[in-house]
Amino acid sequence: MKRCVCSLLAVFALGMLFTTSAIAAESYPNKPVRMIIPFGAGGSTDVLIRIIATRLPKVLGQQVVIDNRTGAGSLIGTEIAAKSNPDGYTLLATGTPFVIVPNLYKKTPFHPLRDFAPIMEMASQPYGLVVHPSLPVKSVKDLIALAKKEPGKLDYASSGQGGAMHLFQALFVSMAGLDMVHVPYKGSGPVRSDLLGGQIKIGCIGLSSIINHHKAGQLRIIAVTTAKRSSELPNIPSIGETVPGYDAALWTGLLAPRGTPAAAIQRIHSEVTKLLQTPEVRKAYEKLGTDIVATDPKTFGKFVAAEYAKWGKVVRDLKLVVR
Secondary structure, eight states: OHHHHHHHHHHHHHHTTOOSSOOOGGGOOSSOEEEEESSOTTSHHHHHHHHHHTTHHHHHSSOEEEEEOOOGGGHHHHHHHHTSOOSSSEEEEEETHHHHHHHHSSOOSOOTTTSEEEEEEEEEEOEEEEEOTTSSOOSHHHHHHHHHHSTTTOEEEESSTTSHHHHHHHHHHHHHTOOOEEEEOSSHHHHHHHHHHTSSOEEEEEHHHHHHHHHTTSSEEEEESSSSOOSSSTTSOBGGGTSTTOOOOEEEEEEEETTOOHHHHHHHHHHHHHHHTSHHHHHHHHHTTOEEOOOOHHHHHHHHHHHHHHHHHHHHHTTOOOO
């Protein structure tokens, strides 16, 4: 197993070298760039990516086409990106499910470490453990007490089997020793809609897509998933304050098909990094409870490998491999 992991890391490192066939940094891009987002419009990752993607055309001098390709917990869009021409004109804008979902299946049409070149981690944010106001729950302690009082009767929603929403909540349920029912949806948008409508009472969603609903009193965030509290919601505790050791974050990053020219990687990394440091972008991310990270490709590559190993262990421990 150790030898296998080392081999994968070596392959991933080679992917970071890219081809030299190339393109000069000063001439890239000379046509529109497609940015594949393997999640639905309006979800946490989509919201954060669009803040950057809508500003990129001005600095790149070319159109950036956002292509939402949903399905199978992000597998469909990620596969399309993996099999795209590695010419610098297809990018993958993704997040934590990139390393979770492949661990759920015995065989997938791509490997996150082998088939992609890392560009950068852009940002990181907690998910919010959220309930509809009609549920008599105001804290994680309340939720645990209610779930233990009514085992098997409380449902929690996710954007799909094996996605970050599912895993973050499954980990909480497991660590708290609860018996709750997972209800998978087709995307985070429908989850948010049904939570707002009260059709389902419990969910776990990126802060960027629910923080305004919380502030308006339409939903109640009872905790955040990261070990530390959110700077935007400092009065909301972390799950780990009630369930020691719990920690899960939603990261957002950019990758490209393995073999993408270094000049393209460098140009995208440079321009996105600059945009992340602008006051308007920093303010937009801050309002969404999101921390800007802006790592280099090598650091991001190591981070993705570590995340892949971390969530793989969670999937195996919880026996969530589906086929």
